[in-house]
Amino acid sequence: MEKPITTLGYALLGLLARQSLSGYDLARQMKAPVGFFWQARHSQIYPELARLQTLGLVTSELIEQQDRPDKKLYTITEAGREALRSWATEPAAPAPIRSELVLKAHSVWLADRPKAAALFREEQRRHEAQLAQYEGYRVDMERGLGDALRQVDSSHFASYATLRRGIGYERELIEWCRWVADQLEGGARETPG
Amino acid sequence: MEKPITTLGYALLGLLARQSLSGYDLARQMKAPVGFFWQARHSQIYPELARLQTLGLVTSELIEQQDRPDKKLYTITEAGREALRSWATEPAAPAPIRSELVLKAHSVWLADRPKAAALFREEQRRHEAQLAQYEGYRVDMERGLGDALRQVDSSHFASYATLRRGIGYERELIEWCRWVADQLEGGARETPG
DNA sequence: TAAGTCATGTAAAAAGTTACATGATTCT
């Protein structure tokens, strides 16, 4: 009757396998670049950490601070590392994508055309900005780490792989937004010339 | 104090704007290709349809059948169509991506290398199969509809746009899976020659 | 006769978001 580890649990363990962190720090790390593929608010993180601790996958230590509020530093255990390790090669549940934007595209034929074009153009720009940020991370990583990024047993490789997925995803999404916006703006004529 | 329409509600309205359908048929339509970007089980669909009806966005009609169980046919109302129309151009909530596979990649540095390589190679093939299916849909649409796909006020254009997103998404994901698998198999040597 | 499809629902549990709650310190 062993309690199962949630996906969020594995996400947290994945960060703690790199370094010990407080709940607050984990909440920040869950923003970027991990937050690109998994998100959680602190209200979900704190209880989850408590749960991981009862399962013996992490330990916590109270760090007293003078200038700031005290914090609890969480450290992954050997059992935690082993659980993470075996989970990492088990088949992943097929990722269901939920995109409100694509859903809107599915009903765009009913919509006001200029407004719809503006929406997709705006989304295109939003993702261009996001891509630029990811590309910045990539340049930093490639410069700072070099060949270390090719060592598949280093956490840097794993972070880099994740980042590459983010970059590819954004690139594709931008192109699609551009295509939709172009179509809505009448950029593609049926009878050219 | 008007009750809000959920995203699932809009997904269902988006299908009903094309044709009247029963809850059962909607559940099937939610599999593909709409299911590519939004999913729901029948246990969520039936109550949601009842809710849309109390909001006056759909009507239902009991269809008696001899060879099969009777069914309720749902039809979108003018109010439903109008709600869908205005929702389609409102800004979309930024789509949070939740991918267990990318999460596993983030911890792949701890994993057994051959097992990890097999996982990503398998995922690559799974998505290649998915892509082949989407490409098949695309060929059918392009052949069967031709220039109608360029008319942005036809539902065919909207379905086509959605499908294009699916195709782009799968292509990108395949390339990424291949890259990760290659790296794990040691395809990229640090010191060539 | 067993499995599969058609057809519609409810109940319980899990996962995730939003809001509530507190309080110190630092920066503007």
Place this chain on the structure above:
DNA sequence: AGAATCATGTAACTTTTTACATGACTTA
């Protein structure tokens, strides 16, 4: 003095998944 950051939690609500429940007809 007010806003922002650091820090940790709980409560209420919404959304989604899994399981329960039923029953006729069709195909292998």
